[in-house]
Amino acid sequence: MEKTYAEIEKKILEARDISLVSHINPDGDNIGSILGLGAALRKMGKDVHILKVDDIPKNLLFLPRVEEIKPMEKRPDLLFVLDSSDEGRLGDGSKEILKANYIINIDHHKSNTLFGDINLVDASMSSTGEMVYDLIDFLGVELDNEIATPIYTAINSDTGSFRYESTSPDTLRKAANLLEFVDNKVEITKNLYQSRTKVQTEVIKIVLNNLESFDDLSLIIGKISLNDLERLGAQSDDTEGVVPFINEIEGYDVAIFLKEKEEGIVRVSARSKEVCDVSILCEKFDGGGHKRAAGATIEGNLDEAIEKLISAYKEL
Amino acid sequence: MEKTYAEIEKKILEARDISLVSHINPDGDNIGSILGLGAALRKMGKDVHILKVDDIPKNLLFLPRVEEIKPMEKRPDLLFVLDSSDEGRLGDGSKEILKANYIINIDHHKSNTLFGDINLVDASMSSTGEMVYDLIDFLGVELDNEIATPIYTAINSDTGSFRYESTSPDTLRKAANLLEFVDNKVEITKNLYQSRTKVQTEVIKIVLNNLESFDDLSLIIGKISLNDLERLGAQSDDTEGVVPFINEIEGYDVAIFLKEKEEGIVRVSARSKEVCDVSILCEKFDGGGHKRAAGATIEGNLDEAIEKLISAYKEL
Incomplete structure (x- = not known):
């Protein structure tokens, strides 16, 4: 050095x-x-x-x-x-x-x-x-x-x-x-x-109302559709802070947030608490990052992205 | 020393x-x-x-x-x-x-x-x-x-x-x-x-759906009723983390969380970002704490507590 x-x-x-x-x-x-x-x-x-x-x-x-x-x-x-x-x-x-x-x-x-x-x-x-x-x-x-x-x-x-x-x-x-x-x-x-905007707060409300948890996989997934984002007039930084927020929920090693960026394109943000190396998970979709925080982009709608992620995660 | x-x-x-x-x-x-x-x-x-x-x-x-x-x-x-x-x-x-x-x-x-x-x-x-x-x-x-x-x-x-x-x-x-x-x-x-329980998450959902903001006072108030707490089976530490969460919303110097502890007894948790000394606000109700984080107990129902707090806050 x-x-x-x-x-x-x-x-x-x-x-x-x-x-x-x-x-x-x-x-x-x-x-x-x-x-x-x-x-x-x-x-x-x-x-x-x-x-x-x-x-x-x-x-x-x-x-x-x-x-x-x-x-x-x-x-x-x-x-x-x-x-x-x-x-x-x-x-x-x-x-x-x-x-x-x-x-x-x-x-x-x-x-x-x-x-x-x-x-x-x-x-x-x-x-x-x-x-x-x-x-x-x-x-x-x-x-x-x-x-x-x-x-x-x-x-x-x-x-x-x-x-x-x-x-x-x-x-x-x-x-x-x-x-x-x-x-x-x-x-x-x-x-x-301490700068969460009204739109960011609305995003969190929607995500909380649609959480999907997979207890046997120690995985929790939050998501928001393009439709909801457009309705709220959300900009790209209005979804900042969502994945750390999901990761604060106890009992799940991995927290994932899915955002439908465009029709057929889903942005993935992943976090883990102490076991899973989420950078490896994201690399499977040509993404990357760190052990505890990574990201990727997946083609498909939200449900298809969840399916692809879960099958990739099970392979790990 | x-x-x-x-x-x-x-x-x-x-x-x-x-x-x-x-x-x-x-x-x-x-x-x-x-x-x-x-x-x-x-x-x-x-x-x-x-x-x-x-x-x-x-x-x-x-x-x-x-x-x-x-x-x-x-x-x-x-x-x-x-x-x-x-x-x-x-x-x-x-x-x-x-x-x-x-x-x-x-x-x-x-x-x-x-x-x-x-x-x-x-x-x-x-x-x-x-x-x-x-x-x-x-x-x-x-x-x-x-x-x-x-x-x-x-x-x-x-x-x-x-x-x-x-x-x-x-x-x-x-x-x-x-x-x-x-x-x-x-x-x-x-x-x-990273240990927010399911009940704590439900509490946050309820608080988010009932936020009251007072833009001219730079004040935002979240609240939860005894009724909701009982329905969720919430324990006293299930409301931990709510007031810092409210304080993360931008644009308000003071964030207050009100919890109806018993019929006619409301617990107040207050935070501020940089101006108000919330310990002085809470001392008006025989509570106390620090400049940026304080607490008190007020007699009355949630609406009465909000009224009392706002009039005390205006006096400051």
């Missing part, structure tokens, strides 16, 4: 102009890591561009300088890709973005395809935010609110507020050091955990 | 037989703090008795040696009262229990009445668990799983998994040091945050 850090430092010191790219369906770890590393690089005197490939969820719009995340204007020289397991995560424009002269890939997904010129990949880390913390520490950049708030947000959101198994004592120590520099921690909690 | 710690240490060293008492409606901070300090005192060679004054919530029964929490058998010599703002918290048998020869009162509620012979009260602390951590550190007792698991649980539960404003960088550092010694952190998360 030390050697990789030193290589990354060398590249940063040589560069004048550095770009960092977010991924599609960006989450707190992605946006927080990019803004935090971007702020640190700016503090080192670099020209920093943060590239947008998808809309930023509303509950991350409080982050400092989030408004500077913009579509690519010119081919990047040195490019950081954070929290993205493969090039596809950069969306439709990925080909253009990846024409960068040099790519540094920093990620904590074990399925990372090592597509960078330098690859800093560590699946033992709770979050990409934690890896960015270590890099900034190595670079010797002093923390301030603009660096600490997004990285604290990244780590906090990707560990479900330090609840997930991936949270180590070091995760908490890094969070402690960051929190020293956070100007407004109430804002972080409010945005990450 | 140092002086108070030294006085407590002196008393512990002099004693052979030490009792610790839980409070009524015990929570994670209370039970965790008592079991953790009890384990540390045992490690110092003391005979330790942990006194039960009320039933232990199901989701805390995983804690090491929780089964040794028992009703009082003989008058305590040295007695620790933890996480209890006044003697009334010890329930009906409080008079007998408080006949102890010497009482050490450790608490983080600002309303603490300082009823002990020694009072270690610090409202700046996130939890009593955090204060017990500091005491054990002062005593020089080495951490192990039996000490660390309950204290980590205490801090974690009283900070809502490190989300509340009371969480300081030091809170996270202490949690990090404890986590080094926790044998099974998955068990803690499962019990604290």
Whole structure:
């Protein structure tokens, strides 16, 4: 790791102009890591561009300088890709973005395809935010609110507020050091955990009324139809938080949430408490993720998706 | 503080037989703090008795040696009262229990009445668990799983998994040091945050279907009737988690949950995000707590309680 850090430092010191790219369906770890590393690089005197490939969820719009995340204007020289397991995560424009002269890939997904010129990949880390913390520490950049708030947000959101198994004592120590520099921690909690909209609340009501539990499989499934989503006028981030909510119900190792995205296309979000590796389950449908949190897309209607999932799950 | 710690240490060293008492409606901070300090005192060679004054919530029964929490058998010599703002918290048998020869009162509620012979009260602390951590550190007792698991649980539960404003960088550092010694952190998360029962899920469904929001007051109220509770066969801990859930809805500074406990008696749980000091609101009804989390009991039916609360809230 030390050697990789030193290589990354060398590249940063040589560069004048550095770009960092977010991924599609960006989450707190992605946006927080990019803004935090971007702020640190700016503090080192670099020209920093943060590239947008998808809309930023509303509950991350409080982050400092989030408004500077913009579509690519010119081919990047040195490019950081954070929290993205493969090039596809950069969306439709990925080909253009990846024409960068040099790519540094920093990620904590074990399925990372090592597509960078330098690859800093560590699946033992709770979050990409934690890896960015270590890099900034190595670079010797002093923390301030603009660096600490997004990285604290990244780590906090990707560990479900330090609840997930991936949270180590070091995760908490890094969070402690960051929190020293956070100007407004109430804002972080409010945005990450106390910002359920009326539509999200309606979604949860519908999901609760249609739960299907399979006691012998230790599996519980929640679902919502395209019809209901359209009736509520739900946007894509209005279903955020549903799968952790289902996973809070006791007695089931695996919690799955199914969302009918389009006619015949179902988005799957899976969580597990301590036994099943849901990334393996999702890989069967060309998805992926982590042991305790993963996702995939299945063709079919909701009932067909449930059937396919159950048969794949039984095979595990 | 140092002086108070030294006085407590002196008393512990002099004693052979030490009792610790839980409070009524015990929570994670209370039970965790008592079991953790009890384990540390045992490690110092003391005979330790942990006194039960009320039933232990199901989701805390995983804690090491929780089964040794028992009703009082003989008058305590040295007695620790933890996480209890006044003697009334010890329930009906409080008079007998408080006949102890010497009482050490450790608490983080600002309303603490300082009823002990020694009072270690610090409202700046996130939890009593955090204060017990500091005491054990002062005593020089080495951490192990039996000490660390309950204290980590205490801090974690009283900070809502490190989300509340009371969480300081030091809170996270202490949690990090404890986590080094926790044998099974998955068990803690499962019990604290992934153990919502079927009945609790039904309660949330009912509350969601009957939410009353007062946009101009930045107030949202959820409620459940005695009738519904009886129909569901709900126990007292089946309404745990409802008020934090309501407080997760965006756009309201204050979230209140009302539970009709008996005919004409309504239990109030209040939370706030960043403005209102709900302990002052609850004190108007002889309740109390913290700025961001407090409780009280109001006479009347649910509608009368809402009326009384709103008029008290408007006065603030």
